[in-house]
Amino acid sequence: MSKLVVWGTPVSTYVRTVRLLLEEIGADYTLQSVDIFNGESQSPEYLAKNPFGKIPTLEVNGELLYETAAITEYLDATLADRKFSFSDPMLQARMRQIMAIIDSYFYGPAITTIVIQRLIVPSQGGNTDEAKVKNAIAPAQKAIEAIESLATPSPYLLGSQASIADFYLIPIFIYFSQTPEFEVITAQTPKLRTWWAQVSQLPNVKKVCA
Template sequence: MVKPTVYGIPQSTYVRTVRLLLEEAGAEYDLKPVDIFSGETKSPEYLAKHPFGKVPTLEINGETIYETVAITPYLNTVFASDKFIPSEPLHQARMRQIMAIIDSYLYMPAIRSIFIQRVLVPSQGGQTDEEMVAGAIAPAQTAMQAIESLAVCEPYLLGNELTLADFHLIPIFVYFSATPEFETATAQTPKLRKWWSEVSQLPSVKKVCA
């Protein structure tokens, strides 16, 4: 099997999503660091791979694939015999629905607003924008409750097998759970709290999200 290359920094949530799948599939891969903070993702060389200058980008067999929702189904077929996508059409729809909710409604409030302002900005000597954090709590709660209403969490999001949706949500929880706002945002989502206590113990999560 050809060894794929993942471009991106290990701290990126979306890079972590791709790596969680590769780790759970037992696939070998190379991780090539591309720094999102120093402007490296906006260099002509990197923009030639990913015109929007984001990570991750996957290279395999001379082909380049960007956008996590395109990368993970591809890797699932090539390296995991499709085991991370449910065969039942409704479960498949729920999986994609959860991934879309994460991308469209959860990532921005939970990571871009709350985590970055609460944890990253102060760690670099800056001051938290409290207004931005306060304004992000309700949207994060809405997204969490929407996922809660779709998920099974026994023990994984869609039942007893890991799916792409778990790989998508785990890295968000890793960062979001490091903020005090996580308690409020998950107060009405007991299933997701139980899910988190299970998946946070997976060896792949400890390895990729350490």
């Protein structure tokens, strides 16, 4: 059996993506802390594992793998017989498309700007940069409406089976839903609102994202 170590900070959305998958698989793994808030992820020791200083990095029997899409697809293939992907090529393409939209167009405005400015900055005694938040609303809305147009939730994003795309979006919604911008940005995405009401109650979501 493989020895799996996930390097990362438990509050990270991408670390949570990997952990949600591992928990759904029922895999045995260790979470090894790398703090992105105190500079540890930029230390020479961590940069030797991941030259971009991002989390997560997965260690499999001593071999290192980074980038969440690569990690999740590897784990799904090796531990779950691709249960969290699709054999239908178009559905598989839709899953990859949603993951790419999240990486390229949603994570930045939703997490790096709105969540950081609304939740993190004030919790550290700072003031929200309202201009930054305002500028992030339209791109976040465009991205989430694109995902809405691809989603067919019943109850998961692409049907009756949970896929890696769900594990990408759930950790972002955990934080994003706590911001005042969530209501307006998801006003035109009823399918995703129904999806969120259901998946936010899953036991492993409560366990990993508590």
